[in-house]
Amino acid sequence: MLDNSGANADPNLARDSSKDKNIPVYGSFARAKAQLAALEPIDYFFARELCQGLGFEPQLFHLLLALSESLRNGHTCLPLESIAGQCFGFASDDEGLVSHHGFIFAEQESLHQLLSALALAPDQDQAIVYYRQKLYFRRYFTFEGELAGFIRSKSAGAFAAFEPDEIKACLDTLFPASANEEGAGEIDWQHIAVANAVNKSFSVIAGGPGTGKTYTVTKLLAALIMLEQARSPQKPLTIALVAPTGKAAQRLSESIAKAVKGFRGLIPEKVLAAIPEQALTVHRLLGVIPNQVNFRHHRDNLLQADLVLIDEVSMVDLALMTRVFRALPQHSKVILLGDADQLPSVAAGSVLNDVAPRPHPGFSPKNLAYLEQVTGCRQLPKAKGGKGAADHISYLVKSRRFDGQGGIGRLAAAVIAGQSSESWQLLTRAQEEGDEQLSLLPGELSAWLPRLVEQYYLGLFHCDQVGEAFSLLGRFRILCAMRKGEYGVENINQLIKQYLADKGLANASGRLYHGMPVMISENDYRLGLYNGDIGMIWRNDKGHLMAVFEDAELGFKWLMPSRLPQFETVYAMTIHKTQGSEFDHVAMLLPGQTDNKLLSRELLYTGITRAKSRLSIASKANVWSHGVEGRVKRFSGLNLELSE
Numbered sequence: 001m002l003d004n005s006g007a008n009a010d011p012n013l014a015r016d017s018s019k020d021k022n023i024p025v026y027g028s029f030a031r032a033k034a035q036l037a038a039l040e041p042i043d044y045f046f047a048r049e050l051c052q053g054l055g056f057e058p059q060l061f062h063l064l065l066a067l068s069e070s071l072r073n074g075h076t077c078l079p080l081e082s083i084a085g086q087c088f089g090f091a092s093d094d095e096g097l098v099s100h101h102g103f104i105f106a107e108q109e110s111l112h113q114l115l116s117a118l119a120l121a122p123d124q125d126q127a128i129v130y131y132r133q134k135l136y137f138r139r140y141f142t143f144e145g146e147l148a149g150f151i152r153s154k155s156a157g158a159f160a161a162f163e164p165d166e167i168k169a170c171l172d173t174l175f176p177a178s179a180n181e182e183g184a185g186e187i188d189w190q191h192i193a194v195a196n197a198v199n200k201s202f203s204v205i206a207g208g209p210g211t212g213k214t215y216t217v218t219k220l221l222a223a224l225i226m227l228e229q230a231r232s233p234q235k236p237l238t239i240a241l242v243a244p245t246g247k248a249a250q251r252l253s254e255s256i257a258k259a260v261k262g263f264r265g266l267i268p269e270k271v272l273a274a275i276p277e278q279a280l281t282v283h284r285l286l287g288v289i290p291n292q293v294n295f296r297h298h299r300d301n302l303l304q305a306d307l308v309l310i311d312e313v314s315m316v317d318l319a320l321m322t323r324v325f326r327a328l329p330q331h332s333k334v335i336l337l338g339d340a341d342q343l344p345s346v347a348a349g350s351v352l353n354d355v356a357p358r359p360h361p362g363f364s365p366k367n368l369a370y371l372e373q374v375t376g377c378r379q380l381p382k383a384k385g386g387k388g389a390a391d392h393i394s395y396l397v398k399s400r401r402f403d404g405q406g407g408i409g410r411l412a413a414a415v416i417a418g419q420s421s422e423s424w425q426l427l428t429r430a431q432e433e434g435d436e437q438l439s440l441l442p443g444e445l446s447a448w449l450p451r452l453v454e455q456y457y458l459g460l461f462h463c464d465q466v467g468e469a470f471s472l473l474g475r476f477r478i479l480c481a482m483r484k485g486e487y488g489v490e491n492i493n494q495l496i497k498q499y500l501a502d503k504g505l506a507n508a509s510g511r512l513y514h515g516m517p518v519m520i521s522e523n524d525y526r527l528g529l530y531n532g533d534i535g536m537i538w539r540n541d542k543g544h545l546m547a548v549f550e551d552a553e554l555g556f557k558w559l560m561p562s563r564l565p566q567f568e569t570v571y572a573m574t575i576h577k578t579q580g581s582e583f584d585h586v587a588m589l590l591p592g593q594t595d596n597k598l599l600s601r602e603l604l605y606t607g608i609t610r611a612k613s614r615l616s617i618a619s620k621a622n623v624w625s626h627g628v629e630g631r632v633k634r635f636s637g638l639n640l641e642l643s644e
């Protein structure tokens with residue numbers, strides 16, 4: 001329980017604000033900061049600016065501070081129920097000594113009356129909107145409403161309206177009964193997902209790592225191409241494959257190419273030849289204009305695409321997703337792929353979670369009849385009472401990568417189910433039993449870090465070719481929960497550099513060296529380098545140190561290091577930054593203390609599922625439990641809008 005006894009103790013607050021509505025609450029940022037923990041200047045100046053027009057009522061002023069803080073934390077709105085009656089900005093230290101007294105919000109009804117009396121309805125011309133007991137920045141209110149509208153209108157229309165008989169014949173080719181590996185009575189969700197998505201203009205296929213999302217979607221593309229080729233052979237489908245980051249786009253290209261290769265013999269060559277294998281980033285699809293927030297493609301300059309497939313959708317924020325939909329031609333089909341258990345996007349929104357509620361709410365009677373007709377499956381979930389159906393969603397549940405017996409898959413499942421002691425036991429038992437996939441790293445950093453550095457990073461200095469160095473670097477990564485602190489990215493990178501410098505290989509004082517892995521930390525649209533792109537400092541034939549990046553078209557892109565945007569060393573990186581990437585072996589480090597707001601089940605799950613075959617974890621038992629029990633909660637109005 002929070003100790004709210006000292007809240008509102010600042011006498012200046014009451015004196016400033018209770019009588020004269022034109023006098024700013026607190027009077028200065030410094031005074032506000034002394035009372036409210038985690039306050040940022042942007043929150044304070046935003047609230048002050050808006051209150052100039054609305055009046056300096058303390059409850060309103062603090063609602064605006066809380067709204068600004070919510071946006072910084074990735075929420076698209078501030079539901080009154082999340083703060084009513086709560087103490088905002090209260091903090092105390094480990095001994096219980098109050099450092100920030102905070103501010104107590106009134107009960108929900110009184111906040112509701114206060115906001116309702118102001119002209120903040122959606123049709124008013126205000127920078128903020130009050131709607132259905134939620135406070136919004138107008139920008140995000142507009143994005144949410146627009147995106148929900150786009151999705152609703154796409155969900156209402158069928159894509160190309162193929163006949164069920166045509167679809168069934170096509171599915172029978174793609175999913176021959178002889179190849180069905182599912183046990184008797186088990187639903188083949190990959191088959192259902194293709195059947196479910198093939199006749200709709202908007203669909204979501206979600207599932208954990210290795211559940212066959214790319215494999216399934218490649219069959220879906222094949223199905224659509226087969227159906228279209230039969231109907232209008234002269235008019236090929238224009239398909240765009242996209243992902244939020246360069247790395248994720250590269251992985252999507254590789255997985256689609258691998259799936260296409262595996263389907264030779266099952267699917268006709270002329271169909272396979274029409275499946276594109278080159279994915280782009282979402283930014284590239286929309287067309288970045290340097291130094292502008294707007295893209296080349298928008299509602300007045302639509303994309304030329306019949307079908308847009310977006311992978312790793314958990315990373316796409318609300319604003320970007322809305323911009324994609326704005327640029328889509330009306331007839332186009334959208335397929336979203338992703339893992340809804342992963343961390344949400346860095347910027348505001350939780351689009352995948354909002355459009356893919358779990359457990360599956362069930363299908364409508366009409367969709368059930370269709371799915372039964374084209375797949376023969378009769379055990380599919382039915383929406384309760386015929387309401388709230390989610391016909392656009394298919395979940396893949398069976399991991400082909402983790403067979404359920406391996407440590408990584410079991411750990412990921414236990415973490416996402418919130419089983420803190422069971423998951424910790426899996427880790428300790430794996431250690432005792434010498435599990436090939438899982439291990440717990442012992443004690444101090446010095447007990448294990450040098451061994452991993454020698455195993456994976458020393459080799460970077462012995463590679464003859466830069467391509468070799470990239471493949472070695474892709475095999476292993478140290479993932480940290482945070483940037484700062486003993487177990488943070490900055491310290492670990494520095495320790496590794498120092499270790500390598502002591503061996504005469506690296507330079508620990510900030511200078512570049514041959515074999516240094518780097519990560520870009522800001523977008524540079526002119527150079528085509530994006531936040532999160534990973535490169536290598538490499539000496540060229542002439543003896544000059546260059547920065548090298550993998551490039552889909554050129555193979556490698558060589559740049560003068562002086563041209564690079566901001567970058568950092570990347571022996572270790574944050575779990576957030578590794579979304580969309582995978583490594584053979586991952587070492588995940590959790591902080592030494594439990595008082596870390598970043599720790600959550602979603603963070604641990606995202607880190608665990610970056611490992612393909614080995615996962616080593618450095619954590620204390622209490623920090624681990626704290627993480628598994630923590631949740632990332634994003635407030636948003638999109639889910640409500642969609643279920644209307």
Ligand SMILES: Nc1ncnc2c1ncn2[C@@H]1O[C@H](COP(=O)(O)OP(=O)(O)OP(=O)(O)O)[C@@H](O)[C@H]1O
Nearest residue numbers: 190207208209210211212213214215216255400401
């Ligand atoms: N029905 C299937 N039969 C045989 N192999 C399959 C099947 N489904 C998927 N696979 C294989 O399982 C592996 C994982 O599949 P895929 O890459 O499609 O999964 P994903 O969900 O996209 O994974 P990621 O976590 O990388 O996003 C691939 O090697 C794929 O060929």
